Amino acid sequence: MEKKKNIQKKSISYAKWGYIFIAPFFIIYAIFTLYPQLLTVYNSFFEYYRDGLTVIGPRFVGFENYKTLFNLNSAGYVPIFKFLGNTIWLWVIGALPQFVIAMMLALFFTSTRLNIKGQQFFKTVIYMPNLIMASAFSMLFFALFSQVGPINQLLISSGMASQPINFLGMQVTVQSLIGLMNFLMWFGNTTILLMAGIQGIDESLFESARLDGSTSTQVFFNITMPLLMPIFIYVFITSMIGGIQMFDVPQVLTNGYGIPDNTSTTMIMYLNNFLGISKNYGMAGAVSVLLFIITAILSSFVFKSINSNNK
Amino acid sequence: MAEVQLKNIKKIYPIGDTGKKQRRFLKKAKEENPETNKVNLQITDEGVVAVQEFNLDIKDKEFIVLVGPSGCGKSTTLRMVAGLEEISSGELYIDGVLMNSVEPKDRDIAMVFQSYALYPHMSVYDNMAYSLKIKKVPKDEIDRKVREAAEILDITQYLDRKPKALSGGQRQRVAIGRAIVRNPKVLLMDEPLSNLDAKLRNQMRAEIIKLRKRINTTFIYVTHDQTEAMTLGDRIVVMKDGFIQQIGTPQQVYDHPSNLFVSGFIGTPQMNYFDAKLEIENGKYVVKVGDYAVTLADEKQERLKAKDVKAQDVTLGVRPDHIVLSDKGIKGTVDVSELMGSSCHLHMSVNGKDVIAIVPTEGKEVDYVNKDVMISFNGNVCHLFSKEDQLNLEY
Amino acid sequence: MKDINKSAQIKLTISRIVVYAILIFLSFLCLFFFYLMFINSTRSHAQLQGGFTLIPSNNFFTNLKNAWNDSDINIPVGMKNSFVVALLSGLLTTYFSALTAYGTYVYNFKLKKFAHLFILAIMMIPSQVSAVGFIQLAFKYGLTNKLWVLIVPSIAAPAVYFYMRQYLEATLPLEMVEAARIDGANEFKIFNQVVLPIMKPAIAVQMIFSFVGSWNNYFMPSLLLNKPNVKTVPVMIATLRSADYSKFDMGKVYMLMLMAILPVMVIYVILSKSIIKGVTSGSVKG
Numbered sequence: 002m003e004k005k006k007n008i009q010k011k012s013i014s015y016a017k018w019g020y021i022f023i024a025p026f027f028i029i030y031a032i033f034t035l036y037p038q039l040l041t042v043y044n045s046f047f048e049y050y051r052d053g054l055t056v057i058g059p060r061f062v063g064f065e066n067y068k069t070l071f072n073l074n075s076a077g078y079v080p081i082f083k084f085l086g087n088t089i090w091l092w093v094i095g096a097l098p099q100f101v102i103a104m105m106l107a108l109f110f111t112s113t114r115l116n117i118k119g120q121q122f123f124k125t126v127i128y129m130p131n132l133i134m135a136s137a138f139s140m141l142f143f144a145l146f147s148q149v150g151p152i153n154q155l156l157i158s159s160g161m162a163s164q165p166i167n168f169l170g171m172q173v174t175v176q177s178l179i180g181l182m183n184f185l186m187w188f189g190n191t192t193i194l195l196m197a198g199i200q201g202i203d204e205s206l207f208e209s210a211r212l213d214g215s216t217s218t219q220v221f222f223n224i225t226m227p228l229l230m231p232i233f234i235y236v237f238i239t240s241m242i243g244g245i246q247m248f249d250v251p252q253v254l255t256n257g258y259g260i261p262d263n264t265s266t267t268m269i270m271y272l273n274n275f276l277g278i279s280k281n282y283g284m285a286g287a288v289s290v291l292l293f294i295i296t297a298i299l300s301s302f303v304f305k306s307i308n309s310n311n312k
Numbered sequence: 313m314a315e316v317q318l319k320n321i322k323k324i325y326p327i328g329d330t331g332k333k334q335r336r337f338l339k340k341a342k343e344e345n346p347e348t349n350k351v352n353l354q355i356t357d358e359g360v361v362a363v364q365e366f367n368l369d370i371k372d373k374e375f376i377v378l379v380g381p382s383g384c385g386k387s388t389t390l391r392m393v394a395g396l397e398e399i400s401s402g403e404l405y406i407d408g409v410l411m412n413s414v415e416p417k418d419r420d421i422a423m424v425f426q427s428y429a430l431y432p433h434m435s436v437y438d439n440m441a442y443s444l445k446i447k448k449v450p451k452d453e454i455d456r457k458v459r460e461a462a463e464i465l466d467i468t469q470y471l472d473r474k475p476k477a478l479s480g481g482q483r484q485r486v487a488i489g490r491a492i493v494r495n496p497k498v499l500l501m502d503e504p505l506s507n508l509d510a511k512l513r514n515q516m517r518a519e520i521i522k523l524r525k526r527i528n529t530t531f532i533y534v535t536h537d538q539t540e541a542m543t544l545g546d547r548i549v550v551m552k553d554g555f556i557q558q559i560g561t562p563q564q565v566y567d568h569p570s571n572l573f574v575s576g577f578i579g580t581p582q583m584n585y586f587d588a589k590l591e592i593e594n595g596k597y598v599v600k601v602g603d604y605a606v607t608l609a610d611e612k613q614e615r616l617k618a619k620d621v622k623a624q625d626v627t628l629g630v631r632p633d634h635i636v637l638s639d640k641g642i643k644g645t646v647d648v649s650e651l652m653g654s655s656c657h658l659h660m661s662v663n664g665k666d667v668i669a670i671v672p673t674e675g676k677e678v679d680y681v682n683k684d685v686m687i688s689f690n691g692n693v694c695h696l697f698s699k700e701d702q703l704n705l706e707y
Numbered sequence: 708m709k710d711i712n713k714s715a716q717i718k719l720t721i722s723r724i725v726v727y728a729i730l731i732f733l734s735f736l737c738l739f740f741f742y743l744m745f746i747n748s749t750r751s752h753a754q755l756q757g758g759f760t761l762i763p764s765n766n767f768f769t770n771l772k773n774a775w776n777d778s779d780i781n782i783p784v785g786m787k788n789s790f791v792v793a794l795l796s797g798l799l800t801t802y803f804s805a806l807t808a809y810g811t812y813v814y815n816f817k818l819k820k821f822a823h824l825f826i827l828a829i830m831m832i833p834s835q836v837s838a839v840g841f842i843q844l845a846f847k848y849g850l851t852n853k854l855w856v857l858i859v860p861s862i863a864a865p866a867v868y869f870y871m872r873q874y875l876e877a878t879l880p881l882e883m884v885e886a887a888r889i890d891g892a893n894e895f896k897i898f899n900q901v902v903l904p905i906m907k908p909a910i911a912v913q914m915i916f917s918f919v920g921s922w923n924n925y926f927m928p929s930l931l932l933n934k935p936n937v938k939t940v941p942v943m944i945a946t947l948r949s950a951d952y953s954k955f956d957m958g959k960v961y962m963l964m965l966m967a968i969l970p971v972m973v974i975y976v977i978l979s980k981s982i983i984k985g986v987t988s989g990s991v992k993g
Contacts, residue, residue, distance in 0.1 A: 014398055018894045019814030023822055026807040030829075030863035037840030044839060102733070109726050114719065117726065125979045126734040128986070132975055133741075134923040136941040137967040140948055141744050144960060151743055154759035185737060190986060197987035239831070246833045249925045249941075253948050269835055269926070276842055276930055285839040293836040300831030307827055307869075396885050417891035429886035433904035443890035490890070 038293075045286030050279050058283065066287035079263060081271070081291065087259070088267040091176060091251065092244030095183030100237070102184075103191035108221070110192070111199045127189035135186065135249035142178055143169065143254055172264045175255065179265060182250050187243075191236055198232035199225060235306050242299050245292065248273065268292055314372060314407045314420075314497035314530050316393065321366035321402035323388050323554075326359040362388045363554045366402065375524055375531040377545035379538060380577070384551040387502055390534045394423050394500050406497060417446075422491035423500040426507060428483045430475040430490070436462075437471040440490045447494075461493040464526055465519075481512045488520075492527055501533045505540065517543060538578050542566070550574045572627060572702040575695055581632045581657065583695070584667045586642075588628035590621070590696060590705070597621070599628055599694055602663070604642045609692030615706040616696075626705065629695035632657070635669035641688030646680040660685065741968075748961040755957045770962040777959065779950070780943050781935055782966055789922050789939040790970075792854055796861040797917040801871075801910045803862040808871035809902055813884055823872070830865040835926060842930050852934045857927060867913050874909040875902075912985035915978060919971050940967045 045066055049058035072080035106127070110120055117123075130138070146152050146168040156162040168174040202225065210220050226233075248269040251259065257273070259266025268288065275285035363385035370376050378386040391397040393404060395416035404411045411419055422443075430439050437458055444454045462468045465485040475483055484504065491499055504520075505513045517540060524531060524544075535541055541548045542562040550557040550565060550573075558570040569575035575583045589600045597608045597616050608616070644662035651673070658669045658680055669687060696705040747755060749767040774782055811823045850856045879902060887897040903910070925941040932938050938946075944967050947960060975982060 015814050015894065016816035019810050019816035019819060022810030022814070022894075022898070023807045025803050026826075026863045026868070027822070029803075029860060033841065033860035034829075034834070034837050034863060037844060038837035040840030040843060041837055044843065106730070106733075109730070115723060115726055117730070121980070123730050123734060124983055126737050128979075128983055129972075129975060130737055132919050132923075132971050132982075133968050134925075134941055134944070134971065136923070136925045137944045137964045138740075140944050141740060141961075141964050143948060144747075144957070144964075145740060145743055149756065151747065151755075151759045158759060185740075188733075189737070193983060193986045242831050242833070246835055248835070252925075253945050256948050272835065272838070273926070273930070276839065280842075280846070282839055282843050289836045289839050293832065296832055296836065300828075303831050304828055307830075308824075391885075394885075394889060396888065416885075416888045417893075421889065423886070423889045425882040425886055427880055427882050429880060429882040431883070431887075431901055431904075433907075442887075442892075446891040446896065490886075 041286045041289045042293075043286070044282040045290050047283050047286075049283040050275075050281035052279075062283070066283045067290075069284065070287050070291070081268075081288070083263065084266055084268050084271045087263075087265060088245060088247055091179050091183070091247060091265065091267060092241065094176060094180035095187065096240055096244065098180075099184050099188045099191055099240075103188045103195055106188075106192045107195035107199055108225070110196050124189070124193060128193060129189070130185045131187065131190045133186070135182075136253045138182060138186070139250045139253035142182060146174075146178060169254070170261060172261055175260065175265050179251050179254060182254075183244075183247070186250075187240065191240070194236045195229070195233065198229045198236075201232075202228045231306060235303060238299055238302050242296055242303075245269075245295055245299070315405075316368075316370040316498055316530060316532070317403075317405040317408075318366050318368045318370075318389075318393070319403040319405070321363060321389065321392060321404065322361070322400045323363040323385070323392060323397060324359045324361050324400045361554055363392070366556060368549060368556070368559065370530060370532065373528055373530055375533065375544060375546045377533045377535060377541040377548040378551060379535055379541035379545075379548055380551035380557075381536060383553075385554040386534045386536075386549075386551050389551075390423075390500050390502055390532060393498070393532060394421055395419050420497040421500055422494060422496035422498075423502065424487045424491050424504045426503040428475075428487040428507075430483060430486055432475055435472055435474055436467065436478070436486050436489075439475065439486060440493050443490070443494050457493050458489075461489045464492070464523065465489045480508055481516065484508060484516060485519075488523070492523070492529075495527075496529060498530045498532060499527075501531065503535055504533075505535070506537070520544060538580065542578065548578075550577060552577075568704070568707065569629075569695060570704050570707055572629070572697045575629050575697070575704075579631055581668045581670075583629045583631050584635065584665075584669075586628040586630070586662070586665070586667075588626050588696075589623075590626045591623045599626070599696065601628060601642055604640075604688070606689065606691050606694060608694060609690070612692065612694070612706060619705070619707075621705050625699050627697040627699060627702070629697060630689045630693055632668040633670045634689050634693035635667070635671075635687050636689065637669070637671055637685050638688045639686060641686040643684060644687055645684050646682065649680045656680075658685075660687075662687070744961055744964055748958065748965045750958055750961075752956045752958050755961075766958055767962075770956075770958040773956060773959045774962040774966060777963075780946065780963060781938075782940070782943065782963055784936055785938055785940045785943045786966065786970070788854060788937060789941075792857050792928075792939060793918045793922040795858045796921040797914045799858065800861040800864045800867050800917045801913045804864050804867035804913065805871045805903065805906050805910060806898065807868050808875050809898055812872060812875045812879070813881065826865045826868050830869055834860075838927065838930065841927075845931055851931050852937045853931075854937060856931060857921070857924075857939075861917065861921070864917070867917065870913055871906065871909055874906060879905060912981060915974065915982055916985060919974070922971055943967075 047059040048062045069078050070081045148165040153165040210224050247267045251265045272288045275281040380386050392399050399412050440458045441454050467485045505516050549559050552573050558574045565578050586601045591598050598605050644660040646658050646660045648659040650657040655670050656673050660667050750764040751766040845851050887901045928939045928942050
């Protein structure tokens with residue numbers, strides 16, 4: 002009985018356990034993400050970099066870094082639009098075929114009429130590049146497509162080229178290679194996601210449409226696409242968010258220089274350059290804030306779709 | 313092995329509580345009652361009142377059944393006894409010790425859940441042994457207790473299986489086994505049979521009656537099924553909209569329902585109701601349905617007199633098995649006749665109302681359908697309910 | 708009638724042939740470059756310069772030995788570092804994401820909804836946007852070249868949280884938790900002994916993805932690690948690119964790349980089925 006009295010003081014509300022269980026997440030988030038995030042924003046208003054062994058700043062400069070970023074005071078900087086444009090373009094040339102092919106494959110795989118055999122094998126193969134270390138993949142392409150690499154050897158020995166093609170020196174080939182790698186890395190993933198989306202649609206809708214006399218094109222545009230739209234948008238936007246973060250592939254392929262002439266320098270590569278030896282926290286901060294705004298806008302769409310689905 | 317006292321227990325789910333429980337509570341209530349949606353829970357400034365003015369003394373080793381429609385607060389009450397819900401106000405005593413803020417594990421109770429809630433990754437043995445292991449009971453004692461319980465429930469041969477490999481009825485037994493293995497002071501059961509099919513349910517009901525004789529403990533059993541309540545309970549507590557409607561033995565509740573709701577909820581087929589007039593003729597209470605008049609039995613006369621009940625319009629309730637066919641009485645037309653074997657359920661319309669009568673067949677084949685019949689009943693089976701507050705006028 | 712049937716059959720056969728051709732071509736494209744890499748890793752530098760081939764040679768073990776013992780790129784150390792980071796990150800991220808998801812799923816507390824929505828809101832924000840502050844702090848407090856700095860942040864992984872939360876909603880009835888409470892388990896015991904085993908499949912899937920993700924991660928490690936003994940594999944591979952290329956034994960270079968991706972490939976070959984299943988389950992359901 003005395004023991005029981007002691008227990009009396011405790012409440013049987015379990016609310017505190019909720020806080021205890023989520024605490025590690027939020028503590029770690031605050032230390033390793035939120036605080037650095039705020040610091041990043043703070044930095045963006047300061048002149049703060051290293052010149053050789055001397056540290057310049059931090060000195061408050063207001064929006065000066067942003068002005069530099071947009072080249073409003075032309076201090077020898079390439080305007081950010083170029084890198085933003087590069088990033089979007091490099092994403093587009095990978096994503097466009099990626100979505101077209103993935104949609105096609107998803108339709109093939111889900112078609113009961115075609116009844117594709119060996120689906121597991123094909124899915125396994127096309128998803129594989131997604132798990133490959135992007136930097137190693139890029140390095141591999143660099144080695145394969147270099148002037149003395151096997152691809153050039155193949156082209157010359159088969160007579161398709163008379164002399165080695167400088168794949169890594171021309172804008173069109175560098176960008177194409179980046180696009181190809183991004184395509185290879187992501188189309189399998191997109192196929193699987195879209196396929197799951199199509200499989201989530203009530204099969205009888207397709208059947209009744211077919212019995213109503215729709216052709217497969219009509220079924221696709223009148224039934225599949227409208228019903229798949231939420232998932233398609235989700236996959237599309239997450240792909241865009243991924244595209245904005247494009248780094249490993251062009252970085253390694255061009256050794257960080259975005260050759261030729263910065264035509265393959267992405268936003269994150271640009272950011273990365275500021276974090277190198279110069280440790281230009283001010284400018285890097287401004288680039289980060291811009292990136293943050295873009296991803297925040299994009300992810301608000303994802304957030305909305307998740308939330309409406311979770312009701 | 314324990315007395316349980318509930319003193320003026322009240323449960324309020326605060327409005328705006330992000331709690332899943334409140335939403336789950338209301339949603340469940342609405343889902344299960346789609347046609348009536350009769351959840352008239354009181355909503356105050358503080359929130360939704362799920363249970364209030366709950367007073368009950370449960371005797372040692374008593375089998376108490378809480379029964380009522382969905383959303384009546386019976387499960388909430390049980391969960392408050394278990395310590396899974398906080399008690400908003402009032403006091404809960406187990407063996408005279410105040411338990412309001414004691415954690416479930418220190419209340420010496422066990423509970424059988426509707427979904428069984430067996431741990432899917434543990435074998436039947438480990439499921440049953442888990443609570444003892446936590447208490448650090450010696451291994452051989454755990455083994456003895458688990459096997460003993462398994463023996464009682466006839467699940468010894470399944471001890472090594474995972475719950476997934478068991479049928480619904482077997483899982484049910486394991487869930488009970490897990491509860492009785494620790495000899496709890498109070499055994500709580502939350503709709504334990506509602507996930508079983510009808511046949512199995514009848515069988516398990518009998519098993520629970522047997523079980524009850526073998527283990528000496530206090531039972532609190534929640535169900536929405538009045539048959540379970542009638543067959544299992546020493547006393548049953550009928551609840552509706554968070555209030556206790558009546559507490560009594562099954563016989564008391566059946567014979568003397570305290571109000572219109574209880575009279576309709578307990579007993580199947582449901583009680584029949586007539587619009588009637590209660591009149592006093594020559595100092596005697598007489599109930600009249602149209603021209604048909606019945607003088608009430610003596611004990612009813614006394615009870616009404618003692619309460620000084622005035623002549624008034626009433627709702628008259630008569631159970632189907634108390635209605636007899638006779639030469640004179642109230643006229644009705646039979647719509648459907650269901651032969652049950654020794655008796656026959658006649659569904660008829662009387663003054664535009666549906667009435668069911670159970671009449672013995674006595675080996676004769678009579679076709680009642682579409683025929684007019686006269687029904688009557690005698691003065692000691694009439695239940696009179698006030699038109700105003702629906703209470704039984706006798707009590 | 709017969710003709711309609713026949714022409715339909717021919718049409719179907721043709722479309723099947725086209726579809727299989729497309730599938731085989733794409734599969735070829737996915738495998739071709741990796742096949743070349745493998746072939747080239749079996750050839751000596753001289754052979755590689757001699758010309759193109761699709762037939763393996765006999766220099767595999769020589770290349771392996773050379774790569775393993777390379778003095779500039781210490782791949783065994785790199786693999787060990789990558790393994791430690793990937794494994795520990797995987798363990799932390801799955802355990803704590805499950806814990807957090809359980810916290811917001813089972814308990815009722817004032818900030819519950821806020822916490823949940825907050826995590827969803829930050830889910831898509833890439834870690835790169837806070838990198839500047841992170842790097843600055845790392846340099847300020849001398850945390851560069853420390854592997855734990857790459858490991859510990861994985862405790863807060865919003866996407867893994869989201870996955871775990873969805874899994875819990877689908878598989879864990881609250882009655883199970885209540886049953887455990889009545890059985891006498893305290894809240895940590897309930898999580899560790901009852902909930903975690905139920906979540907095993909989800910944990911396994913996320914463990915794989917997390918392992919692969921951090922094995923392949925290049926951005927942060929490249930900024931934080933510059934001492935040879937702490938570098939992870941991707942950082943080492945990238946240094947291959949920036950080094951003076953013409954001096955390299957190309958057989959060894961291909962071998963290094965093979966070693967970089969091999970662990971993930973092995974995992975994938977063994978677990979491809981559940982990995983592919985896992986791809987879809989993390990995303991929004993229509």
